[in-house]
Amino acid sequence: MRIPKHIGIIPDGNRRWAAKNGMSKEKGYEAGLKPGIELFKLCKNLGVNELTYYGFTVDNTKRPKIQTQAFTEACINAVDILLKENASLLVVGNSNSPMFPKVLLPYTERKDIGKGGIRINFLVNYGWDWDLNNLSNSHSKNRNSIISSLNSHDISRMDLIIRWGGRRRLSGFLPVQSVYSDFYVVDDYWPDFKEQHLLDALKWYDNQDVTLGG
């Protein structure tokens, strides 16, 4: 089977999952932590080189405070859990904003965790416009200089994006790294993650041809 080098993950549906299970919405984020580490281990064993998680966005921070606190805490906890593994970790987002958790600042430059290995990117207080706003400092106009001027320049092109929660949209997820990505949607909510979701996505991806727009 052809394994994608880089998979982007949109772990959506936490609030709907909480509501479905009779909890208040913000309780859904904590339930997304276990799926996150399970998916990490599965991808690592399959030989995936790079994995990018869509944590939270600048758009998301306009939600009620009880929710923004809950998803920020879940992101901090997710990084904590990851620190026990072997990986090469990068946190990407607008770290000049008060919404960016200070405890994650050390990871805004890529760092080896344990023995290093699989590249894990975590988008935290990320915005598509924030990502593009450094292009005004670019001196040349070719494709490579555009990519190297992104604020997310250390995240490579994604081969496959998997979104949980049934919505078929990118919601601002890495507009440049997603231009050629194949996009697979799982209807189940993210906290209901099962290994089979990933296997189904990979089986589907294996049947796609890769043309890079050609």
Next chain:
Amino acid sequence: MRIPKHIGIIPDGNRRWAAKNGMSKEKGYEAGLKPGIELFKLCKNLGVNELTYYGFTVDNTKRPKIQTQAFTEACINAVDILLKENASLLVVGNSNSPMFPKVLLPYTERKDIGKGGIRINFLVNYGWDWDLNNLSNSHSKNRNSIISSLNSHDISRMDLIIRWGGRRRLSGFLPVQSVYSDFYVVDDYWPDFKEQHLLDALKWYDNQDVTLGG
């Protein structure tokens, strides 16, 4: 029913349609003209404000010459057909390249056709990196200045993108205007367009909530 203000169209599958019907691949493009004008009329009657067709890209021009000639001709013919209608027409793409058909140069600034009306954007020799390469001349860094510095700045945010031909990817289609778009895929090839495809897409869209990333 909630009608999207702006629909993006990725009319894919022309070559596969030709092969399926025992023709050489480049014959598929001409078969996409009738669907294009049918879709235009349907959207106009439904009250859609703006429609963007993905004609061809800079990436596509690396294909064999017999194909590049065929899809370029099909784009010219598509504009010719549209000139008999009422619309506000804009052709967007890298017009400094020899691959851009000279006969379409007058439409690289928006022009009323007939009595004007629905905005029709046609991407011709378009490239996502070409679209972003003017951001290096942007003087400020906010969302509006990024949008106004795009080479496609006269194309608005897309509410819904419909892709024919079964592939679930954007292939470089307007990376900024697509950040919040809902994405609907029709398995049939574009030359096999039916009104029902559009109606199914609109019915699906009517059930999506619009959050603009919030």
